[in-house]
Amino acid sequence: MTMAVTAGRTGRTAISPRAAVLAYLAVAGVVFLLMMLLGLTMRLAQAQWIDVPPNFFYVVMTMHGAGMVGIAGLSSAAVMWHFVRRHDPVSTAVFLTNLVFFLIGAVLILGAGFIGGFGAAWTFLFPLPAHSGGLWSVNAAASYLIGLIFIGVGFLLLHLDIARGILSKYHGLGAALGVKQAFGLAPAEAGPPPAVTASTMALIANILGIVVGAAVLVISLVNLYVPSFTFNTLAAKNLIYYFGHTFINVTIYMAVIAVYEILPVYSHRKWKTNWAFYLAWVLSTVFVLTVYTHHLLMDFAMPTWTLVAGQVISWLSGLPVLLVTAFGTLTVVYRSGLRWNPAAALVFLGVAGWAIGVIPAIADGTIAVNSVMHNTQWVPGHFHTYLLLGMVAMVLGFMTYLTNPQPRYGFAWLGYWLYLVGGVIFVIAFLLAGAASVPRRYAVHVAQWLPYDRIGSIGAALAIAGVLILVVRFFVGMRTAVLAEDPIG
Ligand code: HEM
Numbered sequence: 311m312t313m314a315v316t317a318g319r320t321g322r323t324a325i326s327p328r329a330a331v332l333a334y335l336a337v338a339g340v341v342f343l344l345m346m347l348l349g350l351t352m353r354l355a356q357a358q359w360i361d362v363p364p365n366f367f368y369v370v371m372t373m374h375g376a377g378m379v380g381i382a383g384l385s386s387a388a389v390m391w392h393f394v395r396r397h398d399p400v401s402t403a404v405f406l407t408n409l410v411f412f413l414i415g416a417v418l419i420l421g422a423g424f425i426g427g428f429g430a431a432w433t434f435l436f437p438l439p440a441h442s443g444g445l446w447s448v449n450a451a452a453s454y455l456i457g458l459i460f461i462g463v464g465f466l467l468l469h470l471d472i473a474r475g476i477l478s479k480y481h482g483l484g485a486a487l488g489v490k491q492a493f494g495l496a497p498a499e500a501g502p503p504p505a506v507t508a509s510t511m512a513l514i515a516n517i518l519g520i521v522v523g524a525a526v527l528v529i530s531l532v533n534l535y536v537p538s539f540t541f542n543t544l545a546a547k548n549l550i551y552y553f554g555h556t557f558i559n560v561t562i563y564m565a566v567i568a569v570y571e572i573l574p575v576y577s578h579r580k581w582k583t584n585w586a587f588y589l590a591w592v593l594s595t596v597f598v599l600t601v602y603t604h605h606l607l608m609d610f611a612m613p614t615w616t617l618v619a620g621q622v623i624s625w626l627s628g629l630p631v632l633l634v635t636a637f638g639t640l641t642v643v644y645r646s647g648l649r650w651n652p653a654a655a656l657v658f659l660g661v662a663g664w665a666i667g668v669i670p671a672i673a674d675g676t677i678a679v680n681s682v683m684h685n686t687q688w689v690p691g692h693f694h695t696y697l698l699l700g701m702v703a704m705v706l707g708f709m710t711y712l713t714n715p716q717p718r719y720g721f722a723w724l725g726y727w728l729y730l731v732g733g734v735i736f737v738i739a740f741l742l743a744g745a746a747s748v749p750r751r752y753a754v755h756v757a758q759w760l761p762y763d764r765i766g767s768i769g770a771a772l773a774i775a776g777v778l779i780l781v782v783r784f785f786v787g788m789r790t791a792v793l794a795e796d797p798i799g
C-alpha cells in the first residue's frame with residue numbers, strides 16, 4: 311500500500327483513489343467474514359449444536375444485523391465510487407473520511423454489544439433501547455445510537471460529495487438520472503452513463519433516508535437520558551424504517567453498477583442504455599422512497615390507504631431496475647463468446663440471486679400473505695437471498711475483478727462454487743422453515759424446527775468457506791492491484 315501513497319501537490323502525502331477503493335474492500339472482506347461467523351453462531355445455537363445463552367444470542371443478532379447492513383453499504387459504496395469517478399470529479403479525501411467515520415461507528419457499536427450487552431436488534435425500535443430489563447445500560451444503548459449516527463454522517467458526506475461532482479457536469483439531478491431520456495424527450499445515446507444514473511438515485515434516496523434516520527436517532531438518544539421526553543412510537547417506527555429500509559435497499563442499487571461495468575469488459579459488448587433503462591431508474595427512485603411502508607402491513611393503527619399503497623408499491627418497487635438489469639445482463643452475455651471466469655460469474659450470480667430473492671419478497675409484501683408469514687423465517691429467507699447471493703455476489707465479483715481478473719485461477723472457482731452451493735442450501739433452509747411457520751428472531755428453537763436449523767448451519771458453513779477463499783484470493787492479489795490499471799479496457 312505504501313507504494314500507492316504519492317506526494318500530493320501540496321507536498322502532503324495522499325492515498326491514491328485506487329488504494330482507497332482497495333482499503334474499503336479489505337475492510338469489507340474482513341467484516342463480511344466476521345459477521346458471517348456471527349450468523350453461523352446464531353444458526354448453530356438454534357440448531358442446538360452449540361450453547362449460547364439467549365441474552366447473548368440477541369447481542370449477536372444485533373451485531374450481525376447492524377454490522378452486515380453497515381458493511382453492505384460500505385462495500386457497495388466502493389463499487390459506486392470506483393466507477394462514478396471515471397465520469398465525474400469526486401474527492402478521495404471525502405471518500406476516506408467516510409471510511410474513518412465508519413470505523414469509529416463500528417467500534418462504538420461493537421463496544422455497545424460485546425462490552426455493554428446491547429441487544430435491541432439493529433432496528434433499535436423506539437423505545438426498546440431504553441427498556442433493557444437490566445441487560446444493558448443507558449450508556450451502552452447510547453453508544454450504539456451514536457455509532458449509527460457516525461456511520462450515517464460519513465455516508466451523508468460521501469453522497470453530498472458525489473452530488474457535487476455530478477452537478478458540476480450535469481444541469482441538475484434529473485439530467486444525471488436521465489429523466490428526459492426516460493420519457494423520450496432526448497436521445498438515449500446522449501444519456502448519462504449507467505454508473506452516473508445509479509449513483510444519482512443512490513444519493514437522492516440515501517440523503518433523505520439518512521436525514522430522517524439522524525432525526526429519530528437523536529430523539530431516541532434524548533429519550534435514553536430524559537425518559538420523560540417521549541415520542542409517538544408509531545411515528546418513530548415510520549422514521550426508523552424509512553431510514554433502515556432505504557439504506558439497505560440502496561446497497562443493491564450501488565452494487566449493481568458492478569454488473570453494468572464488469573460484464574461488458576469480459577463479453578466485449580457495451581452495456582446499451584435505452585429509454586426503458588432510464589425510465590426504470592426514474593421509477594425506482596420514486597418507489598425506493600415510498601416502499602418502506604411494507605414494514606407497516608401489520609400496524610392496524612396506520613391509515614388503511616398507506617397499507618394499500620405499501621402493498622402495491624412493494625410489488626412494483628424493485629421490478630423496473632431488476633427487469634432492465636436482468637434483460638441487459640442476458641443481452642450482454644448471450645452468444646457473446648464470453649469466457650467465464652470467477653469475476654464475471656460472481657456478478658452474473660448477483661443478478662440471478664437478486665431476481666430470485668425478490669420473488670418471495672413480493673409474496674411477503676402482500677397483506678394476505680404477510681398476515682401469515684410476518685415474523686417467520688420467510689423474511690430472513692428472502693432478504694438473505696438477494697443480499698447474500700445478490701448484493702454480496704456483486705461485491706465479491708468487483709473484488710475479484712480488481713485483484714484476480716484472469717480466468718485461470720482454480721482456487722477462486724472452488725470458492726465460487728462453495729459459496730454458491732452453501733448459500734443456496736442456507737437460504738432454502740430459512741424459506742422452508744418460514745413456510746412451516748418457524749418464527750424469526752427466536753434464540754431457542756423447539757425440536758420440530760431443528761432439521762431446518764441444522765441444514766441451514768451446514769449450508770452457512772460451506773458458504774463461509776467459499777467466501778473465505780475468495781477473500782484470501784483478494785488479499786493475495788491486492789499488492790499488485792494497487793498499482794495496476796483496471797483489467798482489460
Ligand atoms: C453465511 C452468511 C450468513 C449467515 C450464516 C447469517 C445468519 C443469520 C441468522 C441465523 C439470522 C437470524 C435469523 C432469525 O431471525 O432467526 C440472521 C439475521 C440477519 N442477517 Fe444474516 N446471515 C448471513 C449473511 C448475511 C448478509 C450477507 C447480510 C446482509 C448483507 C445479513 C443480514 C442480516 C440481517 C439484517 C438480519 C436480521 C437481524 C434481525 O432480525 O434483527 N446476513 N442472519
Ligand SMILES: [Cu+2]
Nearest residue numbers: 555602604605
Ligand atoms: Cu423493506
